[in-house]
Amino acid sequence: MSSGKTFKLDGKAISFEEGDTIMDAALRAGEYIPHLCHNPEFKPHGSCRVCVVDVNGHSMSACTRPAEQDIDVDNSSDAIMDLRRSLLQMLFVEGNHICPACEKSGACQLQAVAYYTRMLSPRFTHFFPRRSIDASHPDIVFYFNRCILCGLCERASRDVDGKNVFSISGRGINSKLVFNSPSGKLGDSELSVTDKAVSVCPVGALLPKHQGYEKPIGKRLYDTKPISVVGDAALYQSVNRSSKSSESNE
């Protein structure tokens, strides 16, 4: 099965198949490369850049860079971690992330990656944008403050649910998530609570309604183990959802 091809990740040999990205091969080998907009179930997006690695002296996103025989990939040097911290610090100031009041706190990938990269404080001036909450849907609520524009809900809705409910509009700093509905409100879209799109949000932007802090402190996803061991939030969100629906089926 093995193609016999390998590259070096922090000096360790990682085998890969034709068509693999560095991220694909690393994840398969059980090696963690921090990421936010990547989810192996969907086409790579390469937008958050948190998976930045150094390949033979060049900074590249591991989720889009094809694996290549004998390349040397730096995934953990201080310089790489510093770059990732800067990217995360920009994400934190660009929205309003008030973690202590956020339902996702403790199970949030942005927070967990920030801990993993040892981001201990903000560095840039906060933008404090004025952003709203869309609670028009009966089962789902969207917090624009916490959206990091990873595009995962957009990809899931389009590629799995076949609905195209989400889209990123605008450019650069003016980009924002929009909903495909006559009123522009989430409640008027075709989104349903069982859609794949609802279970892939890595942060606290897209959440089920009427639920707050039902999981106690100490029992949350990243409360006791780091994200490098636990893995992506989406893995558990879909497990939760399917176990919920199977519970209600019983």
Next chain:
Amino acid sequence: MTSELETAEHPKGLKRTVIEPLTRVEGHGKVTLLQDEKQNIKQARLHISEFRGFEKFIQGRPYWELPVLVQRLCGICPVSHHLAAAKATDMIVGAAELTPTAEKIRRLMHFGQTLQSHALHFFHLCSPDLLFGFDDEVRHRNIVGVIEDEPEIAKQGVLLRKYGQEVIRVTAGKRIHGTGAIPGGINKSLSKDEIKYLKRDIGQVIEWAQQAVELVKRIFFEHYDYHMSFASIDSNMLSVIRNDGAFEIYHGGLRARDEKGNTIFDHIDYSCYGDYIREGVKNWSYMKFPFITSLGQENGWYRVGPLARVNNCDFFPTPLAERQRREFTGTAEGRTVQSTLAYHWARLIELLHCSESIAELLNDSDLYGNELLNKGELQCCGTGVIEAPRGTLFHHYEINDDGIVKKANLIVSTTNNNQAMNESIRKVASQYLDGNQLSEALLNQVEVAVRAYDPCLSCATHAMGKMPLQINLVNDKGELLDRLEKRASGEINRTV
């Protein structure tokens, strides 16, 4: 009943004294005193610059976030806001009743919170005044002085508080800003190990709580007449009460009594609080002045907190606290106890009751039950009322069809006591201010009066941190005659 010292008839020709932020009272308080040329007090007002931003801030948030969100109102008693919001959102999610496990865990959390807050209030903030006297040197009259002179008392204070904080941590997940109570119930029950852990020290806690009551009584009776009269005022009393008239801090109806002990209203469903209590506004203060509607603003103001609760209840359901209550009310000779410094005495009786109640609850197997949540049909509004350590606390929310808060009203304990604190300061000022020079004694007396009610104006002002104290004495021409400054370090300087 409102003192004539609230508004002078001819304020123009009067001399103005300003006492700037009270030390050891978190938040920003300022006292202004106006004198006539004969140096009589003509006007005395406590200004608390209440920032009503929190009600505005809550607007637009989903209701299910509220129990966690509102804790940020106060660093000293976040659990009270947590539970008041949880109770209001219980109504919103249509949970008419909680499961026994949820109700008991919340009660346990609240007892822990009241225990730690009362220990902080008495031992850390007020015991230096009471143990050393109000005229003791400022450098010495603080918790460090207590640690040096009375190490055993200081140690008990610290450990009582720590025990209360541990009860909070176990029930809410964290010592501060936990998440235990959620709309319709709680998110975790207790494990047998957690119960065992809390049981380990509860016997010692009850013993210390008994000693604390004895200590405050000894202090009170040593200078009985002084304690009975200092900042003493006649007021109505408001509190929550259990169905059978028992002392209650988590859930019950509203009871109000006048200074003679006559009932004004009783067992009122608190979701109708708006029919019984109004919030008055005065043009000289940002903070509201609540009053009992049927008595009007002039006579309807009231006191809340330990003094009101112990006066209002017919009995304590725990034996040690009940014995202490009888002795306490015995001093009133058929009326209600109106001494402002008796707040401390009542506070420690409550502390004893909390420790007895925790011991009782820890033997209840419902604490490790699995039924945590109850939900029904979504309602458009909810009211949660709880007895916070410093007094009755109201949270009232209205939500829209999407579950977003469109209106919020909070009446915090400090606001409920606003008029009463003003009245107590007037009493103190007219007794102790004379001459053209400000005295340190006056500054201390004013602080001691306010601290009997409240060490933290922060829940009303939403400001944190201690600030230096300043008194300005200004004559009728606006000239500064004297200024006394008290720094955060306790250092006092005359700067004019």
